[in-house]
Amino acid sequence: MDSPVDLSDAAWFKSSHSNNGGSWVEVTGDLPGRVPVRDSKDTTGPALLLPTDA
Secondary structure, eight states: OOOOOOOTTOOOEEOTTOOSSSOOEEEOOOSTTEEEEEETTOTTSOOEEEETTO
């Protein structure tokens, strides 16, 4: 199991694939090999860590 990742200082931005009129996902490129993704409506909530090839 991977250890927790601190994303408190991550530079989040709206995904270019999100364009549905108000709800979108945010991503950050701060982690080599992984892409953190979060819900823009719950910025203090959990983030998913996806492999870059996903």
